Amino acid sequence: MTLGKDSFNTVEPSFSVPVNSASTENKRFNACVDVHTATSIVSQVGNAPFTLYTFTVACKLTNTWWILQKRYSQVYKLRKTLCTSWFECKLTSGMKSLTILLDHAHKIHFPRRHLSLDDKKIVHERKEGLGDYIAYVVWLRHACQLLVNANRNDQCHAKAHEIVSLTTKFMEQPAAVEEEEEISNSTDQRKPTEDECAICMSNYDPADNDTILELTCGHSFHESCLVKWLDNKQTCPLCRNEALGGFIAAIN
Ligand SMILES: [Zn+2]
Ligand SMILES: [Zn+2]
Numbered sequence: 001m002t003l004g005k006d007s008f009n010t011v012e013p014s015f016s017v018p019v020n021s022a023s024t025e026n027k028r029f030n031a032c033v034d035v036h037t038a039t040s041i042v043s044q045v046g047n048a049p050f051t052l053y054t055f056t057v058a059c060k061l062t063n064t065w066w067i068l069q070k071r072y073s074q075v076y077k078l079r080k081t082l083c084t085s086w087f088e089c090k091l092t093s094g095m096k097s098l099t100i101l102l103d104h105a106h107k108i109h110f111p112r113r114h115l116s117l118d119d120k121k122i123v124h125e126r127k128e129g130l131g132d133y134i135a136y137v138v139w140l141r142h143a144c145q146l147l148v149n150a151n152r153n154d155q156c157h158a159k160a161h162e163i164v165s166l167t168t169k170f171m172e173q174p175a176a177v178e179e180e181e182e183i184s185n186s187t188d189q190r191k192p193t194e195d196e197c198a199i200c201m202s203n204y205d206p207a208d209n210d211t212i213l214e215l216t217c218g219h220s221f222h223e224s225c226l227v228k229w230l231d232n233k234q235t236c237p238l239c240r241n242e243a244l245g246g247f248i249a250a251i252n
Helices: 005-015 022-032 072-091 096-102 120-149 155-171 175-183 223-232
Strands: 033-042 050-059 064-070 212-215 220-222 245-249
Touching: 022 033, 022 120, 033 120, 033 223, 050 072, 050 120, 050 223, 064 072, 064 120, 064 175, 072 096, 072 120, 072 155, 096 120, 096 155, 120 155, 175 245, 212 223, 220 223
Parallel strands: none
Antiparallel strands: 033 050, 050 064, 064 245, 212 220, 212 245
């Protein structure tokens, strides 16, 4: 990412907006990060079956999207680490800006642990809750990156760097997507190579308010059309290349 001090300053005021309810907070993260969640059951010989959550993450902060697969326990573990970081920052002086960012780590709703095996109700609750949490983590990583780029030589800088490394590792972006993130900036957004979405056969229309996702193969589709397709197979509907991520395109 090439965001400098100026972009940090434009983001900062929103950090201090008082947030009253969990739903208001989720709305804020969901405004810049779309997460579509699908589930599947994984059975391995000798182990109890578990639910695998497949998240299609579209980040409007970096104009990239990718597929992320996690078990509940993996997201739970990340949350625990972030909550510990929040607590450490709270007790350390000079860490106010990072404490505010990490505040949501424990404040936003997180589906609770169950000792029993997953049933339909548990999976349904987790599907929604984990998706919202992933949106926050993507937002957090971006906000911490801006803190790092602000280049202040204090404790906050080192800790923000640590959070960026932790969340980057967790997000498992495909290499092609990660590289694009480093060189892209919000002023030069990609244009889709075709005029229409090959899934629904309709032309892209700026009035639609639907995000256009481009795959690393170069083909593009409506976000709402593509996520339904990806639920079944993670290949491009046109050329059958692997579809694990790409970029957000715009037509105007
Ligand atoms: Zn479409
Ligand atoms: Zn393709």
